[in-house]
Amino acid sequence: MAGQILGDRYEVERQIGKQTGRWTLLARDLKTQERVVIKLLFLDDALEWDDLKLFEREVEILKALSHPSIPRYLGFFEHQLPNDKALALIQTYVPGKSLEQCLQEQRLFTEAETKQLAKALLNILIYLHGQQPPIVHRDIKPSNILLANRQVYLVDFGSVKSLTSTGDTSAFTVVGTYGYMPPEQFSGRAIPASDLYSLGATLTAMLAGAHPSSLPHKGTKLDFEKIANLSPAYADWLGWLTNPNLEQRVRSAQEALAALEQGGRRSPMIAPIAKPTETKISLTQDATRLEIFMPSLLGQAHLHIDQQQISLSQKRLGFQTGRPLTAPRKQISRLEYRKVGSAQNNAEPYLALWAGTQEYELKSYPPLTVPETDWLAYELSIWLKLPIQ
Structure with missing residues (x-):
């Protein structure tokens, strides 16, 4: 033609x-x-x-x-x-070289190089999964990742799926590529964590210079001790991404990136913490915004964080009362969580963000329970990429 x-x-x-x-x-x-x-x-x-x-x-x-x-x-x-x-x-048109071409040229990537790849691709996935409704690529693999002008590109959206607002993750069409697909995708199910498995498999292929299906396994899991000379923390992180058990896999790109930027090790608070069933606290988030509404004596306490600022205000009947407490987002430096009181069982949990010298304490009425505070601390830590102190 x-x-x-x-x-x-x-x-x-x-x-x-x-x-x-x-x-x-x-x-x-x-x-x-x-x-x-x-x-x-x-x-x-x-x-x-x-x-x-x-x-x-x-x-x-x-x-x-x-x-x-x-x-x-x-x-x-x-x-x-x-x-x-x-x-x-x-x-x-992106005039670059695909990772698949690098594999064919028998180029092996170092741990540091794949970490840079991971950070770039996770930021792309944060954007895609943060759409409303979330968008799942479903075919992340070396041939769909290009390197051009010192930048990483994700291409070929021919298998893409937009998740419905009802949370339906099923599909009648099974798409993806063997070796890079998580088990749930073989039955037509795809969620954001499915892309993370494919990303982990892709990074592993670049480290080993071989298709994931041909690499050593321990049962159904990749055996990173035999695949490449990796630091224990990074091998653990890759194993987290490529866990065939969906319940034990990292659940979001934000969570994966936060752990990687903390050295690849998962702190105890990184383990997923579910929202308590009885709570009246509301938390919503996407890639650019996080909001928490908590019942208070005055109506509702409202914490809002976006890419520009953090604000904490009180609302009654949907209207703001008084002036909100605000600061630039870039000043957020610490997430503090402790239990106040001598007896562990009777201790009152305390949770606060610090922006410079300004404290943003999360309070509700009735007071926060320990499960509620654990959940909020976890969500804030992952979204802000801040360790819990």
Whole structure:
């Protein structure tokens, strides 16, 4: 197809990928003279319904995304063929080298290099999983990660899934790549922790220079002692990501990044702590904002943290009373948790954030219970990437 003009403006240079019923082309935009990537889906008799559904989903999700490490959506059109039609998705072109190419060149990555990869990819996943509803990539692997201009890119959203607001994580289409897929994905289930398993498997492949399925295992788990010369903390962290048991796997990209930045070791408070069933405290969060509402004598105490500031205020009947206590987000330096009192059973829990010299104590009425305080301390520690003192 080299030299062919698609959509009256895109001149095909070469084919860069081919699957049954799908082609990926490198082309030049004749209006801007910039290179673009064109994904073609052929609407012929061999087209499967699932392929069309995934293609249309990729188009809709890419339209809504805006991240410097994700190819940008540029357009969509139908292309007429001699006997049929094809759908065309246009994206920005990233002129980089994939991690798969690095594997084929037998390049081994060091522990330090894979940690840098992990941090970059976890920040991308924090963005995707923080969308409303969350977006799960479902096919993280070396060929879908590019290195270009000293930056890491996550590409190919052909398997992407947007989780419904009802929390449904099932899917009728099983997608992913063997060796990089967690067990739950084989049955069509995909959640944010599924992407974290795939990330861990990808990092392991780069360390060992081999496909994860060919590496030594202890039962169903990867045996990191035989895979590479890793620090115990980092091997433990990778094992956490690639745990086949979903209940024992890291649950969020924020949590994984916080542990990695603390050296890769999981402190006792990193272990997931569930929200107490009887609590009247409300906590909501995404990648850019965290809010906690607690009952108080005046109505509600409201802690709000975003990328710019932290504020603590009182609300009655939904309206703010008095001036909120505020400080720049960058001044948050300490998360303090202790039990006040001599008897452990009667001790009253104390939980506070410090921004500079300003204390933001979390108080409620009735007073916080120990399970509530444990839960809030855990959530704040993970989201803020702060150790609990």
